Amino acid sequence: MPIAERAIERLRAGQRLNVHEFLRRWEAMPELKFAELIDGVVYMPSPQTSDHGRAEFRIETWLGTYIAKTPGCDGGSQSTWLMLESAPQPDCYLWVEPEYGGQSTTQGKYHIGAPELATEICFSSATHDLGVKKTLYQNAGVCEYIAILMLEEEIRWHRLVKGRYELCRPTSKGIYRSRVFPGLWLDGQALWKYDLAGLLRTLERGLRSAEHSAFVKKLGSRKN
Numbered sequence: 001m002p003i004a005e006r007a008i009e010r011l012r013a014g015q016r017l018n019v020h021e022f023l024r025r026w027e028a029m030p031e032l033k034f035a036e037l038i039d040g041v042v043y044m045p046s047p048q049t050s051d052h053g054r055a056e057f058r059i060e061t062w063l064g065t066y067i068a069k070t071p072g073c074d075g076g077s078q079s080t081w082l083m084l085e086s087a088p089q090p091d092c093y094l095w096v097e098p099e100y101g102g103q104s105t106t107q108g109k110y111h112i113g114a115p116e117l118a119t120e121i122c123f124s125s126a127t128h129d130l131g132v133k134k135t136l137y138q139n140a141g142v143c144e145y146i147a148i149l150m151l152e153e154e155i156r157w158h159r160l161v162k163g164r165y166e167l168c169r170p171t172s173k174g175i176y177r178s179r180v181f182p183g184l185w186l187d188g189q190a191l192w193k194y195d196l197a198g199l200l201r202t203l204e205r206g207l208r209s210a211e212h213s214a215f216v217k218k219l220g221s222r223k224n
Helices: 002-005 021-027 048-067 132-140 188-192 194-207 209-221
Strands: 034-037 039-045 072-075 093-095 105-107 110-112 118-124 144-149 154-161 165-168 175-177 184-186
Touching: 002 165, 034 132, 048 072, 048 093, 048 118, 048 188, 132 144, 132 154, 132 165, 184 188, 184 194, 188 194
Parallel strands: 118 144
Antiparallel strands: 034 039, 072 093, 093 118, 105 110, 144 154, 154 165, 175 184
């Protein structure tokens, strides 16, 4: 095959590529919005459903509100992370910025390393988000991984403990509380009702907690 033709070969689901070749092919396909490389295999998700989009929007708003009240933290959605020998594209993520002591950084156009928290909106538990991708996040050091299972209406909040993920249980009122990001409280019932106001009311309670105030001071003391 001529070199010029190889240079524009398109990505296809199931291909086995290294990170460099994956990025080279993807950057030559500006029309392609979603693609991931997990353990050397290309994954290209199906079109997103309306439920997926609605849930993702609420999670983005929830995380964005937390960021607004927590200097030193930032986040985003659908960005490619160069993580170990893979290139996942989390639905949403939250990270501590490098100058505040975070565990990851950026290089050129991409994040390098692992965010402290990643979230995936999953159609069901039968998905690579809870298989190879969960294993990748665990091995790469994503401290908390939230998988939101749309079909089952289930939230699986994983916390990294001694290198392995353990599932965290909510409070008796169905509230999940982050340990990595104090004050980041998630109201599971409000999420399933698409109740954005309720979601933010619970978060505001977390943001008023003594734990969140202490975290903000801790981040400020770390700033380079």
